[in-house]
Amino acid sequence: MAKKKAQKDAASSLRGVANVEEARAWVAARGIEELECVVPDQAGVARGKIMPASKFFNSPAMNLPSSIFHQTIAGEYPDEDMPGAGDPADADLVLVPDFSTLCVVPWANDPTAQLIHDCYHRDGRPIEVAPRQLLRRIVELYAHKGWRAMVAPEIEFYLVKPNTDPDYPLEPPVGRSGRPETGRQSYSISAVNEFDDLFEDIYDFSEAQGLEIDTLIHEEGAAQMEINLRHGDPLQLADQVFMFKRTIREAALVHNIYATFMAKPIAGQPGSAMHIHQSVVDSEGQNIFSDEHGKPTPEFFNFIAGQQKYLPSVMCILAPYVNSYRRLTKDATAPINVAWGYDNRTTGLRVPPAGAEARRVENRVPSSDANPYLAIAASLACGYLGMQEGLQPTEPVEGSAHGLDYDLPRGLLEAVSNLEENEALRGIFGETFVQTYAAIKRGEYETFMRVISPWEREFLLLNV
Known part of the structure; x- marks a missing residue:
């Protein structure tokens, strides 16, 4: 009886539930058809997967490539020989949902919810370079x-x-x-x-x-x-x-x-x-x-x-x-x-x-x-x-x-x-985070240096 009451209370919540059972009740109560499984990357950009709600609750652990935490804002990656460039094999990370973040996506055309996930190694260790883990x-x-x-x-x-x-x-x-x-x-x-x-x-x-x-x-x-x-x-x-x-x-x-x-x-x-x-x-x-x-x-x-x-x-x-x-x-x-x-x-x-x-x-x-x-x-x-x-x-x-x-x-x-x-x-x-973050920022700077600015055309074109 207590379990059913908890699920009923969770179903009425605007934001967040305690566990997967409550999440299932929350999704069913709203007729949610899709779930956005979101991971904040180094830039604060939402990475992840969108899947049918039924698949989310019935599928095994979800994965994403480790490269999501090594990507620059321009969509590029640091040189492989740089410290902090990441795993050259680009192995999978394990995604674990934080059900306290479950909420609707109010601008979506179909009934959709979003859920922030944390990332872990396969042995259960938190991903050292994940922004959410660093804050923790x-x-x-x-x-x-x-x-x-x-x-x-x-x-x-x-x-x-x-x-x-x-x-x-x-x-x-x-x-x-x-x-x-x-x-x-x-x-x-x-x-x-x-x-x-x-x-x-x-x-x-x-x-x-x-x-x-x-x-x-x-x-x-x-x-x-x-x-x-x-x-x-x-x-x-x-x-x-x-x-x-x-x-x-x-x-x-x-x-x-x-x-x-x-x-x-x-x-x-x-x-x-x-x-x-x-x-x-x-x-x-x-x-x-x-x-x-x-x-x-x-x-x-x-x-x-x-x-x-x-x-x-x-x-x-x-x-x-x-x-x-x-x-x-x-x-x-x-x-x-x-x-x-x-x-x-x-x-x-x-x-x-x-x-x-x-x-x-x-x-x-x-x-x-x-x-x-x-x-x-x-x-x-x-x-x-x-x-x-x-x-x-x-x-x-x-x-x-x-x-x-x-x-x-x-x-x-x-x-x-x-x-x-x-x-x-x-x-x-942690050394891993500092090396990774530094590699990303230097990579972004190199991308910036490939662009010629209006200032350069204005003052250098005919004057130097």
Whole structure:
């Protein structure tokens, strides 16, 4: 009787069940015909298989080639002789479903559900380079100390006209007024209302998947938006960002608009970030950044100092593409260093105004193009190392930090070298992950170098 009640309760859930029996009941209750079995790759792209629901429940273990975690964003692979290039035999990985992520695919034509999977070796070991597994690894470091990390991501993105020729610049889309935005409309309600139908679809799609949006605002750029998520468990929030990106893109396509999470999609406009609010609680749910009197604790300052010391070494994760570094310039609103301050949006690390129970550190460095699993893992790893090493931060900055020197690498190759040379981070992430990720990023850089840019044609064609 208890088993039947559990299955009935699970069948009514919008998102997530406990096991395969409950999943079977959930799928049957909705008449689901197909299941998307999804794995987030190094870029945060959804890889996997689509299969009939009946086959999913009746088939043996599912497999994918190990190369899915070695593919560049351009669909290429690092040279086989490079460290971290992957298994030359491209052996299969074993996929294991995480039934807590089961939800519908609301934009599908036929009744369809999606389910995020984890990847393992055939002997049961987790795949070391899988982004979801890396985040679990960092979360477990906190758990061994009796702590739970908490995060709340904020994701910025642009709406743009459909662009089928990459040689042409992106442009803002036309809203209900019949005119595209020309100026910046920070926090404008009317600018959001230009795309009311689109945002209604985003909210409807999100609700159908059990995803919770905290707020939606218009950001600084023309047709640049931001969605904020509620704070919670790092893995669950990374799953939500992963699914939100897909949801926003799909909703935009319904309205013949592109949604892009490029860090710097339009010249002369602000870049797009993925700010990560971070705090840590103990086994009783008390924020360890505040003491019994509501004052900041040593751990709070240690966490900030860890971010200051180690964020420059994880920049190839937080800013993973050549384009990402176009956002991090002195003439932009993005941070260029790891200074910190109280309620200071010019610093890389901001302490928002909040009560003692909500004391947190906002990492404003990551760009919106970052893989959410890897970015959250990297950011939390930096804070963890600061607490482990008892580091002390610099003095908080008052006023603008944009006049200060660069603390962050200026380009992708420098950022990759920073990660490879940092022993503490290699120890936390594992040598296999660092080698693999570095090989992918260098491969992407080589692809970029094969493209001749408009700048080169403009200033070099007839002048050199």
